[in-house]
Amino acid sequence: MTLVYKQIIVAVDGSKESEWAFKKAVAIAERNDATLNLINIIDTRSSTSVEAFDRSIAERSHKFVEELLNDYKAEAVQAGVENVNVIVEYGSPKTMISKDFPKKMSADLIICGATGLNAVERFLIGSVSENIVRSAECDVLVIRRPKHL
Template sequence: MALVYKQILVAVDGSKEAEWAFRKSVGIAVRNNATLNLVNVIDTRSFSAIEPYDPSLADRAQKFAEEMLNNYKEEAMSAGVKNVNVLVEYGSPKSMISWDISRRIHADLIICGATGMNAVERFLIGSISEHIVRSAKCDVLVVRTEQAQDDAPSGYYTSEGSG
């Protein structure tokens, strides 16, 4: 009996690791004929102290997230993913991804990039990917490397490759 994923949640934040996670998720979604749910969680704690001085910060974060997700959506659809949803959420990425969003969409796989933080930052605020691995109720794939498969078309894994 083969495991088939139907609802894949991919957390993207504009980092290189998140882009690698997105690219690997496309191949997995195509192979499984799954719905790809692209999410960006705008961490309201990160700009709450700055926002009184720059009230446009939330609007700019929303526009950045929407543009990034829509670009990823177009790329995924052109690579053969039939169903792609985009979600921009506000709150703590740790809890939103592993609890709220994953349950709302009935995710059976969460894909995220490994953190780019250094040891001190991880100690002080904790790794989002680490929290997702510990608290998610479904499978989690943490992407640490860029795809290295040379024969995959357009940078995506094929059914012969591993994802």
């Protein structure tokens, strides 16, 4: 029995750990001839409503993330991955990355960095990667950045 991944989600937030996760995801997607879904969820949970979320902050965040993911997309295509999708959404990263998008895409692998950019949230309520490992219904690969880098 050969196990092949066809729909891979990689969570990217601009951290060094997510950059390593992206690099591993590209290699896995290329070897498996899989679709690579680059995803970033802009966290709006701390505001009382989407309207209360400062529009200029939202626009700057969206533009930064879109540019980052499009740069990663170009890198993945150059490395030989034929199918690459860029997904930027607003909401809860923990729920959307571990449950919502994997179901929508029939994902069979989620790749993420061991830690991300939000140290305060990690301290208070646990990391996104920890939640993905606990909640996802597909395989999860958590990437650690090498100590020497």
